[in-house]
Structures are given as C-alpha cells and as structure tokens.
Amino acid sequence: MTTRHRLGPHRDPAVDAAVLDAARALLVEIGYGATSIDAIAARAGVSRPAIYRRWPSKAHLIAQAVFPDVGSAVVAPDLLAEVRKVIRGTIQLFGSAETREAMPGLMAEMRQDSGLYEKLSARLDAPTRGELGDYLGGDAARPGLDPNTVLDTIAGAALFAMCIRDIDDLDGFAASLEDLLLYGILGRRPAD
Amino acid sequence: MTTRHRLGPHRDPAVDAAVLDAARALLVEIGYGATSIDAIAARAGVSRPAIYRRWPSKAHLIAQAVFPDVGSAVVAPDLLAEVRKVIRGTIQLFGSAETREAMPGLMAEMRQDSGLYEKLSARLDAPTRGELGDYLGGDAARPGLDPNTVLDTIAGAALFAMCIRDIDDLDGFAASLEDLLLYGILGRRPAD
Structure with a gap:
C-alpha cells in the first residue's frame, strides 16, 4: 500500500495542535535554545515518542510552529498588489514574537540540514518567487x-x-519598505 | 589610575591575532555551534584564561573575528557613491564563509545579550545610518x-x-541590488 506512511494516516490532529501551541509559547517564554523536545512534550502533555513520530527534529517542529501551512494565498490582480501582498505577508510572518525568537536558530539549522532549507523554501519562497517573477517579467x-x-x-x-533591530511598528515599516521598493520596481511613483 | 583597565594595557597583540584567526578557521571547518572557547584555545595554542581575559564570551570573540575593526571608511562624495559603498561593503562583509556561519549564532546571542547588539550596532550600523541619513535628507x-x-x-x-539562500555570485547580487535600490532612492535611473 503506497499510501500508508511511516507516520500513519490516523494520527490525532489535537496532538499536533497541542505540540505546536506549546512550542510557540515556549519560544516566547524561554527562547529557541531552551525550547527542547522534552520541554515541548511536558508543556503539551504528550510523550517524546509522540513528537518524534511526527517531526524528525526540533528544528522541523519549530519551523512548522512558526510557519504554519496556510494553503494558497489569494493571487494578486497586478504587480503593485503582488508586491504589497508579499511585503505585508512577509512582515506579518517575521513580526510575531515566536518567529523573531525562532529565526536565528532555524537559520543555523538550515545551514546544517539542507532538507529543512528545501522544505521551508519550497513552501514559503518558491510559489512567491514564481508569481513575482511572472509579474516582474511583464510590462x-x-x-x-x-x-x-x-x-x-x-x-x-x-x-x-x-530579528536584529527588533522594531515594533510593523505598519510603519511596511509602508516605508513599500515606498522604497515600489519605486525601485516601477521606476516611478506608484500612483502615476 | 583611571587608564588602568582590567584587561591591562600590555597584552600581546599576537595572541589576539592567533585567537581571531583560529576562530575564523574553525567557523568554516566545524560551524558556529562546535566552535567552542576550548576548541579556539587549542587551535590558537593559548590558554582558556588568556581568551577570557580578552573577551567576555564566545559570541563577543566571534563577533570581533568576523567583523574586525577596520577604522573609518572613506567618506563617499555623493548619495550615489554612498549607497554603492554601503551595498558593496555589506555584501563583502556578509559574503565571507566565516560570516555566513557566524551570523545565525550571533543573531541568537544578540537576542539574549543586548550588550553584544549595542556593541556591534555602534561599530557597524550607527556611523553608516548617520552618513546615509545626511545624504537621504539632501536634494x-x-x-x-x-x-x-x-x-x-x-x-x-x-x-x-x-546566510539563507547561500549564493556565490557576490558581484552579480551587488549589481542587481544597486539597480533596485538606486532607482528606489532616486526615483529615476541613476545615470540621468
């Protein structure tokens, strides 16, 4: 049976949710380094094997906790809307307290574990690079x-x-980055 | 005597250089995590106390190894030259094999140790933010x-x-980033 995976088709989604919630809470409370599989298991009230059946490593678990699968984003109608969508979405994604804590640790792990980089890149970057590339190739x-x-x-x-300058004004930063990059991409004022 | 510091005025600069060289070599060979004070001391042929007399932690040592004090950079004559200088300099700084390995670890440390962030920011960012700010406020x-x-x-x-996409073509990336940002900053083609 090719559809029968090692992880099994009947796992309990409530366990996944509890583990991911516990990971996010611990990241903010004690940081990436101290957020061990043991700490996550204890907080979520599950066993270590229950976690290792679901994720191959702490980094893979943390990556899913801070970058959840949200399905396909709405396709933007034009280049301007596309750039704005990518800027706002990226700032939201990196702006949460748990992602700020997780990113340096995930960056270190991605340099050791190319499988983690490829998994995150395929899920987060590749669709956006393709969509943005189509618009950037247009008129x-x-x-x-x-x-x-x-x-x-x-x-x-x-x-x-x-993650480094640790700013709080996400909307102000998004507006400032939009202004800089829309000019750089269009070569003129966006409202023209 | 107010000029007599704990670290002493007569330390041997050859020891500093050997330690920083050892740190850079180990970062590339075994990564940030495995580059311990013990490993650095052994590689440099110095004692642990000799290192702790000079740097308060591994992260402070690594930060100096990958971001050496190079004195004041040449002041650029105009905005265009300033932006180009900052882009080229930053890409050179982050492009070395040892800095790619060190950055995720230093980012994690800076979130724990605000003294490290302030030291690096004062040395690397602040002068450039000021100089760039003067030009961006101009005509x-x-x-x-x-x-x-x-x-x-x-x-x-x-x-x-x-550090994440791990590209090798530094010159191509610098040219592409210059094109995007000079347009975004000037609002027109730089050659006009």
Whole structure:
C-alpha cells in the first residue's frame, strides 16, 4: 500500500495542535535554545515518542510552529498588489514574537540540514518567487529585475528589522519598505 | 589610575591575532555551534584564561573575528557613491564563509545579550545610518526616505542571500541590488 506512511494516516490532529501551541509559547517564554523536545512534550502533555513520530527534529517542529501551512494565498490582480501582498505577508510572518525568537536558530539549522532549507523554501519562497517573477517579467515592471533579488530584499529587510533591530511598528515599516521598493520596481511613483 | 583597565594595557597583540584567526578557521571547518572557547584555545595554542581575559564570551570573540575593526571608511562624495559603498561593503562583509556561519549564532546571542547588539550596532550600523541619513535628507534623494529602512533593506538582503539562500555570485547580487535600490532612492535611473 503506497499510501500508508511511516507516520500513519490516523494520527490525532489535537496532538499536533497541542505540540505546536506549546512550542510557540515556549519560544516566547524561554527562547529557541531552551525550547527542547522534552520541554515541548511536558508543556503539551504528550510523550517524546509522540513528537518524534511526527517531526524528525526540533528544528522541523519549530519551523512548522512558526510557519504554519496556510494553503494558497489569494493571487494578486497586478504587480503593485503582488508586491504589497508579499511585503505585508512577509512582515506579518517575521513580526510575531515566536518567529523573531525562532529565526536565528532555524537559520543555523538550515545551514546544517539542507532538507529543512528545501522544505521551508519550497513552501514559503518558491510559489512567491514564481508569481513575482511572472509579474516582474511583464510590462508594469522595469526590465531586467531579478525576482530572487526582490524577494531576498523583502524577506531580508523584514528579517533584519524584526530579528536584529527588533522594531515594533510593523505598519510603519511596511509602508516605508513599500515606498522604497515600489519605486525601485516601477521606476516611478506608484500612483502615476 | 583611571587608564588602568582590567584587561591591562600590555597584552600581546599576537595572541589576539592567533585567537581571531583560529576562530575564523574553525567557523568554516566545524560551524558556529562546535566552535567552542576550548576548541579556539587549542587551535590558537593559548590558554582558556588568556581568551577570557580578552573577551567576555564566545559570541563577543566571534563577533570581533568576523567583523574586525577596520577604522573609518572613506567618506563617499555623493548619495550615489554612498549607497554603492554601503551595498558593496555589506555584501563583502556578509559574503565571507566565516560570516555566513557566524551570523545565525550571533543573531541568537544578540537576542539574549543586548550588550553584544549595542556593541556591534555602534561599530557597524550607527556611523553608516548617520552618513546615509545626511545624504537621504539632501536634494539628490526622494523626500521622506527613512535611513533605517534603507539600511535594514541593504543589510537584510545581503543576510538573506548569503546566510539563507547561500549564493556565490557576490558581484552579480551587488549589481542587481544597486539597480533596485538606486532607482528606489532616486526615483529615476541613476545615470540621468
């Protein structure tokens, strides 16, 4: 039976939810380093094996806790809306207290475990790089823009502002970044 | 005597250099996590106390190893040259193999140890934020640009591209980022 996975088809989704909730709470309370599988299991009231049946490592668990599967995002109607959507979405994603705590640890893990990088990249980056690339190749954008550079710039600006400079004004930062990048992408004032 | 510091005025600079060289080599060979004070001391041929007399923690040592004091940079003659200098300098700084390994660990430490953040920020960010802020307030830039956003964007883009996407083409990335941000800052083609 090819559909029968090692993790089993009948696992209890309430356990997943309790573990992910516990991980998010612990990240904020005690930080990434101290948020061990043991601490998460104790907080969620589940066993260590119940966790290891679901996630191959602490980093994979934390990655799912801070970057949940939310399904496909709404497709933006044009380049402007697309860039704004990516900027707002990325800042929301990196702006939560638990993601700020988790990112340095996940970045360290991704350098050791390329499977984690590929999993996160496929889920978070790749669809956006494709969608943004289509719009950047169209008439609305200046020619020659690299979607990788644009996405590194949006994600990196959010990462630096949230995880290093640790700013609180997400809306103000989003507006300022939109202003800078929409001009850079369009080559003119967005309202023109 | 107020000039007599705990670390003493007569320490041997050859020991500092050997320790910092050892730290950089180990970061590339075994990663941030395994680069312990013990491993650095053994590699450099110095004692643990010799290291702790010089640096309060592993993170402070690593920070100095990957972000050495290079003195004041040349002042750029205009806004364009300033932005280009900051972009090229930041990409060079984050592009080395040892800085790519060190950044996630230093980011995690900076969240625990605000003294480390302040020390690095004062040395690396503050002078550039001031210089860039002066130029962005001048006639050459579009009005209303926030130097914090511009610097978060440059540093963050370099951080994401080097430490997460792990790209190798530093010159190509610098050119692409310059194109995007100079347009965004000037509101027009830089050559006009």
